[in-house]
Amino acid sequence: MLPITDFLSCTDPLDEFDSLSYHQTHHAKTYVTGLAAARSKTVTGIAREVLPAGSDRALNKFLTEYDWDEDQLNHERLEELQKHGETRWSQDGYIVIDDSVFQRTGKELPGAGEFYDHTEGEPVWGQDLVYSFYTDDKTSYPLVFRQYEKADDEDQDDADETKYDLSREMVTELEEEVGVPADTYLFDSWFAHDSELIKHVESYGKDWIGPLRSNRKVTYANQEMRVDALEERIDKEEREIDEETYKIWTKTLPVSKLGEVRLVIAEKVTDDEEENPIKYLATNKIDAPSAHIIRSYSYRWRIETFFEDSKQDLGLGDCEMRDSDGASRHWHLQMLTYSLLRLGPESSVSERLVSKASSLRAQLEHGLKEAIYNMFSWVRDQPDRDLDGLMEEIDHLFLHSDGSL
Template sequence: MLPITDFLSCTDPLDEFDSLSYHQTQHAKTYVTGLAAASSKTVTGIAREVLPAGSDRALNKFITEYNWDEDKLNHERLEELQNHGETRWSKDGYIVIDDSVLQRTGKELPGAGSFYDHSEGKPVWGQNLVYAFYTDHKTSYPLAFRQYEKADDDEEDVEATKYELAQEIITELEEEIGVPAATYLFDSWFAHGSELIKHVESHRKDWIGPLRSNRQVTFDGEEKRVDALAESIDTEEREIDDEVYNIWTKTLPVSKLGEVRLVITEKEVDEDEENPVKYLATNKIDAPSAHIIRSYSKRWRIETFFEDSKEDLGLGGCEVRDSDGASRHWHLQMLTYSLLRLGSPSSVSERLVSKASSLRAQLEHGLKEAIYNMFSWVREQPERDLDGLMEEIDHLFLHSGGSEGCI
């Protein structure tokens, strides 16, 4: 475990944020540096490894007690991203709505419960977050989130459903933040909510999402399941971005959605690969099927965000038992992800590829910077003899818990 002797340079924009006082900014820089470069993403672990933190008590108070507004911080984060051409959003971008289950073991964690995890194919114990995520041809980053909590049967106030939380997020994006992206992308779970679809359309935005196989459609005056329709039609082979698809498309009525454009598509894959038929629906009635398929393929980028954030940025590592503290942890995790997006990989082409997909290049850059800062600290000790300097370095490693592992 490498002791981190200074804040990472990606935290510099925080100096201009109005949502944090000077001392709160130092704590935020500590937290972001820890989420990006420390081996342990808990408050205790970050305070142990990021030496400017001082103590975990002060960092814990920053997360759970200090007076600062995480929503204002989130808006400033998004404003900062608009100051850079490579992360500036546009009407040609997409907003992905999806949720993720953070598997946990603690029973007292805020909102913890049994949730169905699609990646596991079964219910798991954890916390469930609903996210909005921006993506286009050059960048990707989270916009906002809400925590979904199951209501107990004996509670008088029923907690908001995931559909309602998604609508709440959309209202924030459209009416408060003003994200210009013209199209929303959903998975089949969220695309099933007709009120959610109507909410998107009320803001004059388009949407694309897959139908469940049992969704009822009307074709040639007969109502049938969409998977039954797929068995009765003839598809046309098309090549889209070097991939071969078998496609059928038509504008027709779909239950609860009204008149929509339906694209039944199956990509040709190797024999050992599973590739179920997709039934894509959209209110973009006049859009070519190739555009609909290309657009919907952008949805996978939120899965990359979830994977990167869980593995490398502490998305599922928060041990805070206070609900406000947990929310702040997740907001700071989104901040870390975004500030790393503004890092400087070695080339323009690398930057464009990495910013739209994985954070691996930025994380490697952060690790190199932490090592460089360590060496710089050593060089700045000319008055120390070698024995004294080595003793001080040993102290740093002991302070950061060096016996527990490495970054």
């Protein structure tokens, strides 16, 4: 990998953050630049490839010893996003709650344990983070997160918080501290199973949409039955929604643990030889059109894209910190990196257009181009160096970054 001679311009907003001192801002810029542009996303890798880092020891102390508040940093990140029209949240947006498991090998990593990974379809060893995520027609970014840790078998009487507990904590933070105005929460079937989470969301006057598991009990025609058994009894109406064909049935009826809710049974018609996928969507939006409920729930997929992009390109699962505070700071800085890339630099029209791209890949490519430009600028700014001396210095930079183009 080429040596990174300067901070990426997307880190400029950090100069205005009150949560960081002058020297801490330098380290934060180093880390964000490394997560965005370095080949290795570990402390050692970032310090090796981002030349302003100085040393991995200083960067490690920034994560584990320096006095700064990652929660305050996160709130300043969200405040910065509200200064720009393309990332400003609104009532029409959605808050998604979901978790993701990062497969790891280290036994001493904070919170590491055996968790079920739905992408693998089996339990894996790793770390489990529960996230809240904002999304609307124009933007998407993470809000806050909690790490889920399982209690040891012998400590079950003093078990740690469940993922449902952590989710309710996040809702409280978003509503009472952060002040996200989005009217609607989206869950997958696991989180929608917790009636207390649903009640907690409703206590703030917010709406929710989530799928039911196929064995969830509903009451129809004075008879209690599984929702998948109900699906076999009803006649669905075919409709076009956003150029997709669905067979839909909807009714307001009682659902176990949830009370009276709107149920939408939606079978998506595909060309595949396998059976058409069916969703049993429940919501407290009693009067909303079926198309609105189906279209709204499709926004939940944005958090899956965040997990995928962040794991592949931004070091979300690469944290090697054995200190829980250091690991938390790594994940907060990763959210900061994702958001600053989404926001994009504002120094030119072309750069603003890059910030509006739907895929994070465009922003990462822009960061790589900027790193190359900074390298060329560094060469240009050495007018008094003879060619042999300049080439020797360039060789030293590449050796320092321990990589190749």
